[in-house]
Amino acid sequence: MDRILIRGGNRLSGRIAISGAKNSALTLMPCALLTDEPLTLRNLPRLADVDSFGHLLNQFGVSTTIEGGRPSDFGRVMTMRGQQLTSTVAPYDIVRKMRASILVLGPLVGRAGEATVSLPGGCAIGNRPIDLHLKALEAIGAEIELAAGYVKAVAPKINGVGRLTGGRFSFPVVSVGATENVLMAAVTAKGGTILENAAREPEIVDLCNLLVAMGASISGIGTETLEIEGRDRLHGAMYRVMPDRIEAGSYACAAAITGGSLDLVGASAHDMRATLDALIEAGVSVEERKDAIRVSADGPLKPLTLSTAPFPGFATDMQAQFMAMLLKADGASVLTETIFENRYMHVPELARMGAHIDVRGRTAVVHGNASLVGAPVMATDLRASMSLILAGLAAEGRTEVNRVYHLDRGYERLEEKLQGVGADIERLGDG
Numbered sequence: 023m024d025r026i027l028i029r030g031g032n033r034l035s036g037r038i039a040i041s042g043a044k045n046s047a048l049t050l051m052p053c054a055l056l057t058d059e060p061l062t063l064r065n066l067p068r069l070a071d072v073d074s075f076g077h078l079l080n081q082f083g084v085s086t087t088i089e090g091g092r093p094s095d096f097g098r099v100m101t102m103r104g105q106q107l108t109s110t111v112a113p114y115d116i117v118r119k120m121r122a123s124i125l126v127l128g129p130l131v132g133r134a135g136e137a138t139v140s141l142p143g144g145c146a147i148g149n150r151p152i153d154l155h156l157k158a159l160e161a162i163g164a165e166i167e168l169a170a171g172y173v174k175a176v177a178p179k180i181n182g183v184g185r186l187t188g189g190r191f192s193f194p195v196v197s198v199g200a201t202e203n204v205l206m207a208a209v210t211a212k213g214g215t216i217l218e219n220a221a222r223e224p225e226i227v228d229l230c231n232l233l234v235a236m237g238a239s240i241s242g243i244g245t246e247t248l249e250i251e252g253r254d255r256l257h258g259a260m261y262r263v264m265p266d267r268i269e270a271g272s273y274a275c276a277a278a279i280t281g282g283s284l285d286l287v288g289a290s291a292h293d294m295r296a297t298l299d300a301l302i303e304a305g306v307s308v309e310e311r312k313d314a315i316r317v318s319a320d321g322p323l324k325p326l327t328l329s330t331a332p333f334p335g336f337a338t339d340m341q342a343q344f345m346a347m348l349l350k351a352d353g354a355s356v357l358t359e360t361i362f363e364n365r366y367m368h369v370p371e372l373a374r375m376g377a378h379i380d381v382r383g384r385t386a387v388v389h390g391n392a393s394l395v396g397a398p399v400m401a402t403d404l405r406a407s408m409s410l411i412l413a414g415l416a417a418e419g420r421t422e423v424n425r426v427y428h429l430d431r432g433y434e435r436l437e438e439k440l441q442g443v444g445a446d447i448e449r450l451g452d453g
């Protein structure tokens with residue numbers, strides 16, 4: 023397994039190109055199931071999860087071809103075509119490797135009238151139930167059956183063809199994935215659908231924009247109430263994936279923790295407002311320029327009190343990275359994780375580098391002015407891994423991050439991008 027070695031202490035300076043958003047790509051790709059015409063996505067990030075999703079789509083008879091990107095695209099261009107679906111089953115051995123596979127459930131039952139998907143297990147940050155996905159699909163006509171570790175969704179027959187009816191569902195808890203799944207099912211339902219308390223994350227907006235480009239009828243995009251008019255069929259489209267707001271936020275923390283200055287090229291300030299506001303409150307300067315956001319830490323960092331929340335609140339996917347950064351703040355910060363029940367796996371690893379963090383339930387008190395010392399540490403989940411990288415950039419001496427396959431799921435060419443702005447970082451082969 024690869025490891026990443028960092029010798030800390032360098033101030034980062036320069037430009038980092040922000041890749042296409044992982045959490046958008048993973049909900050845009052299953053839209054290829056909704057049409058028999060080609061769907062071309064540009065600016066796809068080069069990530070393990072994107073490759074895995076391509077293999078999953080191949081299972082259903084969707085062809086996937088990678089084309090050369092344009093100079094303006096940092097990412098890849100992939101054309102997918104599900105002219106004739108040959109299966110509606112997502113097998114355990116693929117789903118267990120990538121939880122986002124559950125996002126084929128909605129489009130499959132929307133297109134083919136039925137879908138059988140292995141239940142995704144939990145993961146390091148929580149047990150990740152899918153009850154809201156299933157309740158929302160039932161509300162628009164799907165019959166749900168759970169058996170032998172699989173979930174089967176079947177649409178009622180209308181004129182002999184399986185077709186969802188449409189309906190109304192109010193989410194008791196904001197759920198990004200459940201909103202995405204039911205959206206991709208509702209767009210080809212017989213009737214209309216109203217979703218209340220829907221997720222408003224930028225990735226949902228990206229998904230709605232793609233579906234509209236494919237001929238869907240959706241109003242209320244960007245709000246918590248979405249109204250969808252079902253269409254008999256959708257057509258193909260060409261669409262550019264939005265920039266990754268979490269990757270950009272992670273590198274902003276790298277500038278802050280090393281006292282450096284980075285231009286985040288292609289980042290969208292609108293998608294990152296809560297992150298940028300928190301950085302400014304911590305004393306970091308943020309300049310929104312034409313093609314980039316410039317983040318510079320030219321003074322001491324101030325401690326913060328932050329709670330994670332659904333968009334437009336402070337993103338849970340930024341919590342671990344801010345925790346690392348706040349270790350260098352001039353005082354104690356208080357972080358509260360309200361979304362996932364076990365998202366402090368980075369704490370014991372940061373402690374091995376000299377951090378002093380007290381966790382009580384969902385709240386972590388992060389003591390500042392830490393003198394971090396490099397150490398061998400273990401990545402446990404995607405964003406926790408990034409917090410270890412950030413701490414390593416500021417630590418004295420060598421930090422060796424193990425199990426970096428976690429990182430490769432969400433950060434494209436991480437060590438190259440950091441080397442390019444002055445970090446002393448390299449990837450080592452099998453340890």
Ligand code: EPZ
Nearest residue numbers: 045122150151152153154155196197198199339361362404
């Ligand atoms: C998406 O996960 C993201 N993943 C996560 O990013 C992100 O942290 C999360 O949204 C919140 O923003 C992708 O987009 C691939 P949720 P998702 O459904 O959809 C509970 C990363 O690091 N819930 O919004 O699984 C759930 O347990 C990853 O890039 C139910 O109870 O998140 C959680 O407490 C990590 N029942 C809360 O809702 C359900 O049916 C929010 O989960 C679904 C969710």
